[in-house]
Amino acid sequence: MHMVAVGGSDAGISAALRAREVDPAAEVTVVAADAYPNFSICGIPYYVSGEVSRWQNLAHRTTADLEAAGMTLRLDTTARRIDVTGRKLQVTGPSGAEEVISYDQLVIGTGAVPVHPPIHGLNGPDARGTADGVHLLHSMGDTFALMHTLEQTSPGSAVIVGAGYIGLEMTDALTTRGLAVTQMEQLPEVLPTVDPELGALVHAELSARGVEVLTGTTVQAITKTPAGEHGRLWVEAVTGSGQPVTRPADLVLVVVGVRPDTHLAVSAGASLGARGAIKVDRAMRTGLPDIYAAGDCVVTHHRLLGETYLPLGTTAHKQGRVAGENAAGGNRQFAGSLGTQVVKIFDQAAARTGLRDHEAVAAGFDPVTVGSEADDHKGYYPGSHRIHMRFTGDRSSGRLLGVQLFGHRHAEIAKRIDVAATAIFHTMTVEAISDLDLSYTPPLGSPWDAIQLGAQAWVRATGRH
Ligand SMILES: Cc1cc2nc3c(=O)[nH]c(=O)nc-3n(C[C@H](O)[C@H](O)[C@H](O)COP(=O)(O)OP(=O)(O)OC[C@H]3O[C@@H](n4cnc5c(N)ncnc54)[C@H](O)[C@@H]3O)c2cc1C
Numbered sequence: 001m002h003m004v005a006v007g008g009s010d011a012g013i014s015a016a017l018r019a020r021e022v023d024p025a026a027e028v029t030v031v032a033a034d035a036y037p038n039f040s041i042c043g044i045p046y047y048v049s050g051e052v053s054r055w056q057n058l059a060h061r062t063t064a065d066l067e068a069a070g071m072t073l074r075l076d077t078t079a080r081r082i083d084v085t086g087r088k089l090q091v092t093g094p095s096g097a098e099e100v101i102s103y104d105q106l107v108i109g110t111g112a113v114p115v116h117p118p119i120h121g122l123n124g125p126d127a128r129g130t131a132d133g134v135h136l137l138h139s140m141g142d143t144f145a146l147m148h149t150l151e152q153t154s155p156g157s158a159v160i161v162g163a164g165y166i167g168l169e170m171t172d173a174l175t176t177r178g179l180a181v182t183q184m185e186q187l188p189e190v191l192p193t194v195d196p197e198l199g200a201l202v203h204a205e206l207s208a209r210g211v212e213v214l215t216g217t218t219v220q221a222i223t224k225t226p227a228g229e230h231g232r233l234w235v236e237a238v239t240g241s242g243q244p245v246t247r248p249a250d251l252v253l254v255v256v257g258v259r260p261d262t263h264l265a266v267s268a269g270a271s272l273g274a275r276g277a278i279k280v281d282r283a284m285r286t287g288l289p290d291i292y293a294a295g296d297c298v299v300t301h302h303r304l305l306g307e308t309y310l311p312l313g314t315t316a317h318k319q320g321r322v323a324g325e326n327a328a329g330g331n332r333q334f335a336g337s338l339g340t341q342v343v344k345i346f347d348q349a350a351a352r353t354g355l356r357d358h359e360a361v362a363a364g365f366d367p368v369t370v371g372s373e374a375d376d377h378k379g380y381y382p383g384s385h386r387i388h389m390r391f392t393g394d395r396s397s398g399r400l401l402g403v404q405l406f407g408h409r410h411a412e413i414a415k416r417i418d419v420a421a422t423a424i425f426h427t428m429t430v431e432a433i434s435d436l437d438l439s440y441t442p443p444l445g446s447p448w449d450a451i452q453l454g455a456q457a458w459v460r461a462t463g464r465h
Helices: 010-022 041-048 063-068 140-153 165-176 196-208 263-267 313-327 357-362 413-425 431-435 450-462
Strands: 002-006 027-031 071-074 078-083 088-092 098-102 105-108 112-114 157-161 180-184 212-214 217-224 233-239 244-249 251-254 258-260 291-293 300-302 306-308 341-345 348-354 367-375 386-394 400-408
Touching: 002 010, 002 313, 010 027, 010 071, 010 105, 010 313, 041 140, 041 165, 063 071, 078 263, 105 313, 140 251, 157 165, 157 233, 157 244, 165 180, 165 196, 165 251, 165 341, 180 217, 180 233, 180 244, 196 212, 196 341, 196 348, 196 386, 196 400, 233 251, 291 313, 341 413, 348 413, 357 367, 357 386, 357 400, 367 400, 367 450, 386 450, 400 413, 400 450, 413 431, 413 450, 431 450
Parallel strands: 002 027, 002 105, 027 071, 105 291, 157 180, 157 251, 180 212
Antiparallel strands: 078 088, 088 098, 112 258, 217 233, 233 244, 300 306, 341 348, 348 400, 367 386, 386 400
16 A cells, blocks of 8 residues: 655644554655655744754654654655546656656645735735745745844844734744834734633733734735835834824734645645635545545534634644544544644743634534633742633533633643643533542642632532532
């Protein structure tokens, strides 16, 4: 059996590794458009900040590790076309020569590409690019271009367009590098994936670090700086009330989300689903014979919402693993996402899992969200931090639907959200969280963990004893 995976990132490599595990006799080839297979895209902000000193350290595994696991890597090789009936993949290799690779099973892991918002100067023939200091960020290639600007032009200021989790991580990174950062976000609060009550705490942390945060501000144009003004670039925006806002900057980074890269799959006849991502079933089958797809290019099965699009590295790894196992003859289903995510913003962290109030309403629940606070460990032991929590549960069934957390980066925000994610995964009620046997010692926790205190606050507020 010859399995070919297209894409050398989380989904493609996970599929390749799993296929070899399930069937050690399988021949496995990975076709990747760049030369950086199995790099941790999620780690890019920490290389840019300087906290990770070498880009090579971002590799989850080296090329030698991957080859030792039994896969053939075809790097700098772009898949152009799939001959579905002939089970052949047409590729262009590093020299530009075309070649045909036969497969028995194919996994498409072409990922996503950054969204180009409609900003004058970002799109079209006269668009400004990396040589002008205007950057997007998704790949190692984008990272090298950004580092080139940082190292060769020593910018003093940056405008970051977008305050989602990648925009926030990059604000942290560029501020850590010593740049004066202005963050522009068109929505009313930063980190719009959490409730504004927690977004406001993220906002406060940014401001405390000297970041200028402009919310409700839509960027319209990136132009060359007028003569006599500071900075190489001039960012023109407008507020919700129509007031113009302009800021000079030596560097502009546009990070406003991604869209699925579906070109290869669509040209082969694959159907599309949520947000234009490749439609797959829970076995990661595309519906085309012997063709699976996984990662940021496909729709995501959400355990509470059904079909969504939720591009995350954790999900890409799991979906890739399912696709690889099934391509190798297995029978595995993707169990589904809860959109669990966490982001570090300087010394704070924000996390969420499951649904927020409005999402729960749209999914047909009758949600109540209750905010509360608790210490991460006993207050008498030095170094305790407050954790801000928002619990969303269904009023009629008492079922836990979602949790959002904000607190110090050393307050175990990530692991506490994982407790909540586990509870939602197993359809627990909010009240049952108090029954969980969680660990305790005063320097690290409390007899009732913060997560249990948040659950109890919800039960008290809703009267669902
Ligand atoms: C800065 C940053 C930080 C992030 N942080 C986090 C985080 O903290 N947590 C988290 O869960 N997620 C995070 N993510 C998201 C995560 O990185 C992605 O969800 C994940 O990388 C998706 O993996 P993928 O394999 O589906 O696609 P991608 O990583 O997009 O990779 C697709 C691959 O396919 C290749 N390719 C595309 N077309 C072709 C073709 N025709 N032929 C050959 N090769 C092709 C591309 O070159 C690329 O190597 C972050 C993303 C970024 C950009």
